[in-house]
Amino acid sequence: MKAKKTAAVIMAVLIAAALLAGAAAAYTDQYKNAGELYLAWMENGGYPEAVCGVWSTDGSMDNLTIGVQKSEEGDALKEEILDMIEDDTSVTLTYMAYTHAELWAIQQELTDRLGDETGAFGVGIDESENCLVIDIDTDNPGSEKFINECFEEYQNRVRFEAGSGVILQTTSETGIGNFDTTGMDIGGTKGIKGGKAAAMGIAALLLLGGAAIAVRRSGAAAKRQLAEGGEETVQTAISRREAERIIKASAEEPETTFETISEKLEK
């Protein structure tokens, strides 16, 4: 009887080991550095669920900071990221509060409220600050009510920008004031503390160089900072994936048949 139990335990252990080995074998993606991993995420539908944001601190793809949620999933992802990247000096991992997916979902909600009624005219995700940035015209009579409603509902998930340099933020005490989302380092070797001034959106930074803010305008509506200092207002309500699906479905069939090609080849 005891021998049977022992055999059963050994069998269970072997099965578990085999399953674990299988899982490990299935997860074989390896990337030279954080830039390659970021690229892979972009090419495969976006960030994993526990990612809060990714940004460059020096203008290159060689040194990236990845914000992960402070949760079990975030911890697991942190380990996965470090396992997947050969050069772990290329990445700094930082804990943050809100996932990119959560901020993106809020962005969709806020998009519906942009307009003359609220005075809000743009919203985008600031990945390095782990919040949504809402551009607002404070001269609009509806803006104060909208700001208060947003702070009440979303707390420090939102930040308002009114004009150039005027920033309205929440505090833990009153709901209005400054807050700090700077994460603490939890891995990697760069030791970057998520400095606001230095942190910038990767792609925008690579091209624009001097852009002032790391706002990832991937959501519904945005006022984008242009290289020459101007702004462009973007308003959309369909998701990126939906847009990609529509574009893919609009593929064109040629009228040229293979017979046409064959005839040309025979000439």
Next chain:
Amino acid sequence: MNDRELNERFKLVRQKDVKAFEEVYNDMKTPVFTVILRIAQSRELAEDVLQELFVKLFTSPPGEKVKKPRAYILQMAHNMAIDAVRSRPQHADIADFENLSAREAEPEAADARQALAALPLSERRIVAMHINGGLKFREIAAVTGEPLGTVLWRYRKALDSLRRMLEGGSYES
């Protein structure tokens, strides 16, 4: 067809196997034509370029050293479309909206084509090569000769514009 399967066909094409070439054509004609059309913005010109491209592919198929024939073909498509637009500038950026719309049974597709047509060529070609051609951003960077970061930025900017236009807005540069 993946790259391995395409390479198997091209091995036969190099021996002038028409059947294998027909399989390549049937598999690649839609993504290739879509990329060409998005660049050329003229069906007539795109049909000409497509025919010229496949004639070239049969007479001079990619050699054994070409490991990614899909990217190779789409690079040819991109380059030939750009050359065609340059040599026949009257076709450049002329969106044949009326003809396109008349053919559309699906209004969503018509909207997508109009939105794409409103994008600048520098963005449109990246969108077409990634979404319709299935190329990775790194491969697109090699095709266009632009830095990877630029390609990513252009793609994101284009997608933002497309999303807004598909909602009924207009393109804003």
